[in-house]
Amino acid sequence: MAAGAPRHPGLPRAGARRRGAILGAGRWEAALYVLPAAALFAVFIAEPIAANLVSSLIGPHHRWGLGNYTMAAADPVFGTAIRNSLLWVVVSLAFEIAIGFALAILIELHLPRGRAVFRTLLFLPMVVTPSVIALVFNTFYASDYGLLYGLFRALGLASAFPALLGAPATASLAIIAVNVWQWSGFFVLMYCVGLSAIDREHLDAAEIDGARGWNRVRHILWPLCRGTTTSLVVLGTIQALQQFPLIYLMTEGGPADSSQTLATYIFQTGFVQDQMHYASAVAVVLFLLALALVAVEYRLAGGGLSLAAKSARP
Amino acid sequence: MLTHRPRAALRRAATGLAVLLGLAVPALSGPARAAEPVTVTLWSWSPVAPTMAAMVAAIEKAHPDIRIRATIQPHTAYFTALKAAAASGTLPDIIGLTPGNYTQQYRPHLLALDAMAKAAWGAGWERHFAPALLAQARLGNPAGDIKFYMLPMEAEVLNLWLDRAAFHAAGIAKPPATFDELVADAAKLRKAGFIGMYQGGATGVFDNWVYMQIAAQTDLKDLLAAEIGKPVWTRPGMIAAATVWGELFTRKVVQDGALAALQYPTGANLFAVGRVGMISLGSWWLQETHLSTDAKLQTMSGYDKFFFPALKAGGAASAPLGGVDVGWGVTKTAAKSPAEARAAAIVLKELISGGGEQVALNQLNDLPAFGGMRPQGTMPPAVRRLYDSYIAELAHAHPHQIGNPVIYQALVSNLQAIGAGTKTPAAAMAAVQAVAEAQGK
Numbered sequence: 001m002a003a004g005a006p007r008h009p010g011l012p013r014a015g016a017r018r019r020g021a022i023l024g025a026g027r028w029e030a031a032l033y034v035l036p037a038a039a040l041f042a043v044f045i046a047e048p049i050a051a052n053l054v055s056s057l058i059g060p061h062h063r064w065g066l067g068n069y070t071m072a073a074a075d076p077v078f079g080t081a082i083r084n085s086l087l088w089v090v091v092s093l094a095f096e097i098a099i100g101f102a103l104a105i106l107i108e109l110h111l112p113r114g115r116a117v118f119r120t121l122l123f124l125p126m127v128v129t130p131s132v133i134a135l136v137f138n139t140f141y142a143s144d145y146g147l148l149y150g151l152f153r154a155l156g157l158a159s160a161f162p163a164l165l166g167a168p169a170t171a172s173l174a175i176i177a178v179n180v181w182q183w184s185g186f187f188v189l190m191y192c193v194g195l196s197a198i199d200r201e202h203l204d205a206a207e208i209d210g211a212r213g214w215n216r217v218r219h220i221l222w223p224l225c226r227g228t229t230t231s232l233v234v235l236g237t238i239q240a241l242q243q244f245p246l247i248y249l250m251t252e253g254g255p256a257d258s259s260q261t262l263a264t265y266i267f268q269t270g271f272v273q274d275q276m277h278y279a280s281a282v283a284v285v286l287f288l289l290a291l292a293l294v295a296v297e298y299r300l301a302g303g304g305l306s307l308a309a310k311s312a313r314p
Numbered sequence: 315m316l317t318h319r320p321r322a323a324l325r326r327a328a329t330g331l332a333v334l335l336g337l338a339v340p341a342l343s344g345p346a347r348a349a350e351p352v353t354v355t356l357w358s359w360s361p362v363a364p365t366m367a368a369m370v371a372a373i374e375k376a377h378p379d380i381r382i383r384a385t386i387q388p389h390t391a392y393f394t395a396l397k398a399a400a401a402s403g404t405l406p407d408i409i410g411l412t413p414g415n416y417t418q419q420y421r422p423h424l425l426a427l428d429a430m431a432k433a434a435w436g437a438g439w440e441r442h443f444a445p446a447l448l449a450q451a452r453l454g455n456p457a458g459d460i461k462f463y464m465l466p467m468e469a470e471v472l473n474l475w476l477d478r479a480a481f482h483a484a485g486i487a488k489p490p491a492t493f494d495e496l497v498a499d500a501a502k503l504r505k506a507g508f509i510g511m512y513q514g515g516a517t518g519v520f521d522n523w524v525y526m527q528i529a530a531q532t533d534l535k536d537l538l539a540a541e542i543g544k545p546v547w548t549r550p551g552m553i554a555a556a557t558v559w560g561e562l563f564t565r566k567v568v569q570d571g572a573l574a575a576l577q578y579p580t581g582a583n584l585f586a587v588g589r590v591g592m593i594s595l596g597s598w599w600l601q602e603t604h605l606s607t608d609a610k611l612q613t614m615s616g617y618d619k620f621f622f623p624a625l626k627a628g629g630a631a632s633a634p635l636g637g638v639d640v641g642w643g644v645t646k647t648a649a650k651s652p653a654e655a656r657a658a659a660i661v662l663k664e665l666i667s668g669g670g671e672q673v674a675l676n677q678l679n680d681l682p683a684f685g686g687m688r689p690q691g692t693m694p695p696a697v698r699r700l701y702d703s704y705i706a707e708l709a710h711a712h713p714h715q716i717g718n719p720v721i722y723q724a725l726v727s728n729l730q731a732i733g734a735g736t737k738t739p740a741a742a743m744a745a746v747q748a749v750a751e752a753q754g755k
Contacts, residue, residue, distance in 0.1 A: 077727070138580065143571035144509055145589065163571030166515065168734050171574070248390075251516050255573035256731035271394055273719045274419050 049287070056280035068281035077257045078282065081265040084172050085286070088240040088261060089293060091173070095180045096236055097229065100187025105221065107188070108195040119192060122185035130182075134249035137178045141165050165251055168258030175250050175259060179243060187232055194228035195221065230301035234294050241290050262286040351381040352657040354648070357399075358384070358410025359392040360640040361468075361679045362605070368677070369670040373661060376669050380657045396420070407648035407658045408665075411464045413638045414717035418454040424643045426461035427662070434663040442667070442685045444469075444709060450637045453542065454717045464641040466683035467666050468674065471636035471707050472523050472596045472714055473619045479610075480508045480591040489620035491631075493558065496592075496623050500567040503591035511592040512584060513568035514577025515733055518726035523635070524562070524594050525729055526714060527622040529555035530632040534712065543718050545750035547725075547743045556739035558625060560732040573733050586611060597681050597704045598639065603697055604677040613694040619703075636711035639680045642666065681708055724749035 059067020533551020
């Protein structure tokens, strides 16, 4: 683009505009339309974020500065919380995308009848309240009386039964598995939307060219669903980082803080330990982490958030 | 024009008169307005909602000029809502509190209750409460501040409960008298198909309470010092208690996967349906006599209580730990109008020593904090025996609250690490000690 050329061809060059033209009647009207949303954003999102940032700078003994952040750097539970938050994003997304995409292909392209039934069934866990899910899966995982334990006992493996939620090494993964169970239905549904938007001609042409089976999935379906995947990665990342009820209700972040994430640690430090300024600092870190992860994901995916498949025309 | 001006003046005069009348009529109708009930708002997590509803009905019946809008929420949700309400200046008039941590968190929003207590129960009102309960009520007050910001309604004693049928099925005749017997009984119970001793390890407060019951034997003096924030966690007796706590896991006294288990609702439900041999609960278990429809629970004939058994042969079981279960604070919201303040004072008295508390006691919600209060009506013999023994034990029970929430959380986390085998008792107590020292700075 030539220097000084307008960024948008339809608009005059900035230097050539008069002030009156910039704030013309049309723009005032546009500003008025934006104003309600902007006001809501300012009051309910921007101001709380700013207030939280300010709160995070009030350190121990009410001294201003980065005291809470240096305290966090030396806090082993904070380190565990960051590691677990990243684990949640990576493991949840990997399984949700894999399961979601595979089941969507199965439903949309290979199921002759009853697609709506399967989509509904798979989506059902999404509408169940987390407290119920937590209670059910606590019982599912429980030693002595749990369903999983019953299975092990039936196989004569009772003595080898792993207390998944009770061991620091597996507690987080056991809760992530529940999260994957709950959210995969949503991923299936979104991929179903994406796949159903693919032009049938594309698939027929690919088949004529010999693209079948895994090749069709890898070279045709997956690239055409890139917009859907990008959107799901962003949504899934935010969901995984925000996850609180399942963790708190199933382990309270334990045992020994091993399943603590940034979200649960904010609650524990702020509401249980009454260290609201420290909790604010942890919240700022969570905010920045979410921002960074989403930015990286968006960049890697080349932008383009969409729930529908890419355009039929290359 | 000449006629218009007087008309306009008349119109203005009439309008002014109407405005004055509008202002004066409601003022003149004062007595009718005064007859309207004053609303007192109350939030808590305890007592349970049906009990609170009955308490409210009893208080409103005795004081028709007062309406109580009570909101009962689960523990976590309640304290989260309270935090938000305090930050936004929308606290209710009366709030349920535990001593120490929570009372201190909300102290800036609470009224000192000394004058209210004097008005309610006269000079020397303190004699109506056990000294230990009053000491707990002031736990964590700044040095020199001897005012009361919460007053206890009910008290509790911690102990272990056993299921007689499970013991009988496992061939055990009596509660374990020593730690070795506890280990052996748990094994027998397990062999008979029961959970030996259920531990809801994911519910931190019960990890904390079991450890404290053990420490009451190994080093009571330092335990009491630790409760008020002294960094004494690495004293030999405190580490010894942590070692015994660890043995509950390594010697399989508690069930496999205990650290993932919840005391409520899971543990209590399993105990109620007869799947558990022993469980750490407390005096509040007696309320099942009113909440349950099961005859075994209604009469408590199938259950018995005991304290943590002696760690050495010939030794004594742990001394009772207990204290304030739930108390009440009156917020500065109530002071906004004299009528509301007066109504809040009346409700406070009713909740602690009046019709409200009587209803709670009749439902065996827990033990009374106010001297002389007793449940009315008849009780099954087993319930009477248990209740009377609790009342006797409460009189000399040692406090069971750790005042500082950060130290409390560190203790829970490190006890879980011992249970999981990721820390030795000495290392875990050193970690708690470090937190306690940092908090003391």
